[in-house]
Amino acid sequence: MAEIKRRHLKYELQNKKVKLTKADHVFNVVVNLFMVFILIVILIPVWSTITLSFRPNDYLGSNLEGMFLPPWQWSPDAYTALLGNDGFLDAFFNSFRILVGGVATALILTIPMAYVLSVHSLPGRKIINLIVIIPYVFNVGMIPTYLLVRDLGLMNHLSAVFLPGAISTYNCIIMRQFFVGIPNELKESARIDGCTELQVLFRIILPLSKAIVMTIGLYYGVSFWNDFFNAMLYLNDNQPLPILLRNILLASGMNEYVEVNAFGNAPVSAIKAASVFMSAIPMIVAYPFIQKYFTKGTLLGSVKG
Amino acid sequence: MTTAENKERSTSQVLQKPARSKLRREISRHRSVYLLALIPLVYYIIFKYVPIWNAQIAFRDFMAVRGVTGSEWIGLENFRTFVDSFYFWSLIRNTVMYSVGKLVISLPLSIILAICIYECTKPGLRKVVQTLAYLPHFLSWVIMYGILLALLAPGDGVVNDVIKLAGGKAIDFLSNVKTFPWVVLFSDAWKEMGWSAIIFIAALMGIDVSLFEAAMVEGANSWQRVRYITIPAIMPVVVTVLILKLGTILDAGFNQIFMLYSPQVYSVADIIDTWVYRQGLLEFEFGLATAVGLFKGVFGMMLVLFANWLSRRLTDNSLF
Incomplete structure (x- = not known):
């Protein structure tokens, strides 16, 4: 700062x-x-x-x-045990796939939506705005979404974890706010020079919006990496890290949870703590790199929401 | 053709064009924008509007084999069951208690933290605190549960070690109805304090430094500067935050409570969302659970709209 x-x-x-x-x-x-x-x-x-x-x-x-x-x-027994355990590595890999797939999908959907909402001269913009705002204000809860995912046949697909939250309207509003703040002259001059709207978005808007794209990408990344609820509802196998971590943490004794046993000769509480720390490591490692973006981006988003 | 002629022609053209075709021209000028909107809008229809459509099972006797539209209409039966049941008031009470409690504890803490970060004279300390205070926001509640276990476990938690050292008796913080709410409130404060301070730091950075300089020349000390410049300057932001929190008062933190609670503490831990989850997805009472979710949704919507209106009226800041 x-x-x-x-x-x-x-x-x-x-x-x-x-x-x-x-x-x-x-x-x-x-x-x-x-x-x-x-x-x-x-x-x-x-x-x-x-x-x-x-x-x-x-x-x-x-x-x-x-x-x-x-x-x-x-x-380091607990860590060698964890890293030598296939279940843990699989869970890590699943989490990583959800993270990458989720952030890519979310940005591909959110950026155009936010941009469309920022074009003031667009006929029908108010209607589109309303379409976006209504489900945000009127939240019908988890069961109807669960039924939808089931009906779409997404059960046990990794995409079921991130698709229901692939556009967060709040993130979309923050991003739109940022796009609106970009001087109109820049966009207009590009249009006069013959740019299509897609070109305006990619050549003018996005290069100027690195901070906000990184920030929103970070928000999505955190929410997908941390998600355990959707994974718990929709996945039977291929479970990501938070689910494995939850199972390890809820196992109260050596015998109760078989997989804890499979972790070798470190104390159970050490295994639990080590898996907590290992799940947090990607966040901690990525954090300093994105910190400068999110402080900038969050301030931009929060001052005038 | 000269420019003057050209201008005249286009003017007359514009005058002759009816408004309708102007709209058509505007639409065709923006066709690529509509194209951009297409995929996100399809997404919205499927993932945000189909659930709203599905929510009609709140008024039906939902049976999975018959599907959403095939199940029988039963009117407000599900709502009646909920409102008449004994858990109705306890769910509302717990939900409101947790969201208000979190606000009461975290808001002053995050304001004080923001002011201290702003006023701190040691750059190193400021940087370290700032970085570390934001970090817990990014940890999931599963991880938080693991950390709390290391800290609060009855047998080998650090806090109970301290209690035993002081001659007390070990407490099972997470399954005791007296201590559980405090664990929820303080773990939330620990996790979110730094993050909620960001918006206040932003407000502080907006203060004109010359105000402080003037105050110093006039002989105001640091306390007086905080009291008469800093606090009044961030008051509008505090009001905005308070109002917007009012809109989400029915969201008491599902993930947190879901991770931390256990059957022993259901009486003080259950909030609307956790109850909906258990009723719907564990007991398969889809209709009843959806009715409760819808109940929350309608009240939540009224609160958000009211909060947004109030915020716009009072502070000129609003969410949408």
């Missing part, structure tokens, strides 16, 4: 000119303490999960003590 930084530089210059009072110092201390507090609150659960996932099999102490176990006593 370069914006904040610039403002703060100005601020600090000012601070040097005006003498800080005691109240100002107290304020700064309180602000920084709160920030550290938030940091700790965020990190404790994450840290307890990470250390738990590296717990050695012969560890006897409590989990609280385990949080302070020195890293050289950690054991």
